[in-house]
Amino acid sequence: MSWIDLGALEDIPLRGARIVKTPLGCLALFRTAEAEVFATSNSCPHKGGPLSEGIVHDRKVTCPLHNWVFSLETGEAQGADAGRIATYPVRVAQGRVLIEAEAIGRRSAA
């Protein structure tokens, strides 16, 4: 697997998110704890709400438009709502946030 450096962990607010533009569309990067980051699609399957603007709690995010809650680990909608958002492999190393290249439509540079 090859990993792409997206930026510094510190640039994502704790219990907050930032977006990343990719050839596949906008992804949301969520920072759920000091050194814990998840990447998902930025778009809510309900009405397309920008998930990166939602409130991040535990390992979940609440969509800002109609309060759908998604697990950032599995992408599954929680509670009575049915739906799923795409999740992407992401990790933190030496204070940097890395995403797996192929998952976002990039051939590895090697």
Place this chain on the structure above:
Amino acid sequence: MSQKLIVIGAGMASGRLLEHLLEARGDWEVTLINAEPRGCYNRIMLSPVLSGEKTFEEIVTHDAEWYAERGVTCRFGERVTGIDRAARRVTTDAGVTLDYDRLVIATGSQPFIIPLPGHDLEGVIAYRDLEDTERMMALRPGQKAVVIGGGLLGLEAAAGLHARGIETTVVHLMGHLMERQLDEAAGYLLRKELSDRGITIRCATNSKQILGQDGQVRALELDSGEEIPCDLLVMAVGIRPNVALAQEAGLAVGRGIHVDDQMGTSDGSIFALGECVEHQGAVFGLVAPLYDQAKVLAETLSGGQAGFAQKELSTKLKVTGVDLFSAGDFAEGEGREDIVFRDPARGVYKRLVIEGDRLIGAVMYGDTADGNWFFGLIKDRTDISEMRETLIFGPAYQGGAAADPLAAVAALPADAEICGCNGVCKGQITAAIGAGATDLGALRATTKASASCGTCTGLVEQVLAVELGAEFVAPTAQPVCTCTDLTHEDLRRLIKSQELKSQEAVWQELGWTTRNGCHVCRPAVNYYLLADWPLEYRDDPQSRFVNERKHANIQKDGTFSVVPRMWGGLTTPGELRAIADAAEKYAVPTVKVTGGQRIDLLGVRGEDLPAIWADLNRAGLVSGHAYSKGLRTVKTCVGSEHCRFGTQDSTGLGVKLEQRLWGSWTPHKVKLGVSGCPRNCAEATCKDVGIVCVDSGYQVGVAGAAGMDVKETERLVDVASEQEAIDWTVAFVQLYREHAKYLDRPYKWVAKVGLDWVQETLGDAATRAALIARFDLSQEVYQKDPWAERATPEAARRFAPLADMTLEAAE
């Protein structure tokens, strides 16, 4: 013929190695060389020595006699200066050369000293060996020390110093203590315990430089410029393997000396163990793996078969009175689940991390009795699916019948304490129920059970349920959300009475069932904290809905609307021109006049926000807070200034009110209106506060509504002067801020508490003045234009994508 073994370094690892090796009665001629002028002592027990609970003699594990009895030649206080691998010979700084058949390098590690300016001053030390400990012990009570590093070692040093009467401050870079071993929650409890003892803890704090006077440390200067005076500065920020000797000898070295599973280095005659080695990419700082390595190396040297494998580690903090245990992996990772147990009254927190059918991590605070049992489950990779439901209660609860909470309560003896605050036992409660107290309110009134901190409310209800059976009616009070059983009212009361000043304090002290709340409770908790503790707590943008975080209203397509403030509905040609320019520059699709007498720019893209704000700021326009639970607008008519019916300067009063109230956070939005005469052109009588001017003065009405409910204001007071009208309005808003439930508009709140109570409270001049003073205090912190703050390049960066990979896609 015996073989010559030379061991470099007399630390804990080599001490254990010699024990194993000489027990095996191999035919060795051992020479032990140590740069420290003494043999092996239990380094991890230096903390009890520092705190005075042990003496150095008690922690010596191998004294001169021990070595003599076993025929080990000791060369203490002598440093090895070189290894000649070809000749199998070492030389020391005493000029001696010694031959070996086998060589063991156990040079350990050295503390990492951050190269801050001033790190070489006298009085800046690490916490590593007896000399460091003695330096700390030489301080006199009343002197000051700063410890940089809130990890295991730093906290032990701080606790030891504090126990000696030293005024101690811990400066820690990360957001919570011991972040490698503890999660935020346990870190909070630990911080609280140490703070309560009198140790000052500064987390998320960066050091800038160490200040000295005549070559002696004087203070630590933080990034903020603040200085913390100290007579001694201890750095406990980590260790680095000592590899210099091995490196010069040409052995393979990474972070540590590379060793294989048999502890062999890249030279077949040379072995290494302890904190100086690197095994499969890992280096070691805790004692358990070192002892494993010693065992393996003894076996290897004796010709046996053994291999070192890295295992899960557990940690305990050796600070008297602090029970803390952590093991395994409890941080990052997908597919992991938590089981959390909190008992705030007893100060107990336990968290288990489960992946699939295995327990992989455990953090415990306050009650660590089951720590080793959990550690065993982690190490053995035991399948825990069968006992998952009762796992967190420990080994005592395994293998029994499924637990029914009511059965457990029913089984409690009559003298079991239910309410710790008021010392009420189950027997008193059942007696009160028998005497006719058949609901929670009656029980609280008669026994005081659950009437103080309220955390035992659930237990009291269970006693009721057991005693009354089917007659028991569950209470109807609505909890804030599923994260807690507390109502908003209880939550507000407890935040005030228990002086909870941080979110973590609320989660811990009030027994939240989730790690950091949810989208329902967190905004409420954030508001209550900032309203009650304006100086101690700071608003947390991540606990706010997007509109209040972005300071703009999100629209259904994800764009935002931008509304500048127009004080009392007044504007100027210059402002209108700036708005028009901005609308064109950012291609704003819709420009609309709002009901609150100002102009809305709709459809602005998120990443354009900081730039459009900066442009509007330059024309003197500030945020209209059209998105916030705070003061929105003060709608006015033109009043006596222009209108032939106007009785007072309603526009002027509106402007004054808006300028006084803007920027304050409130439980829900607040809209005001000021009409210049009873014709009421500003529609003031359906506002949260509506003032109608009359010839004799001002009629101040409150609790109107014109939304889902429509309701006319109720008269709060009639006053003669404009100043009094302003005072009553500010005091009313502050009373609302301090008492209302989050997301209750004033009319809902007034309906709950009664207008009589509001009038009575505000009618007292001293109370009114105090409310106004508290409002103004809060405004000192919060009356800032959020646009100006976010239009700086640094803040603006956060509105842009973290990375844009579409730009490189065309490579």
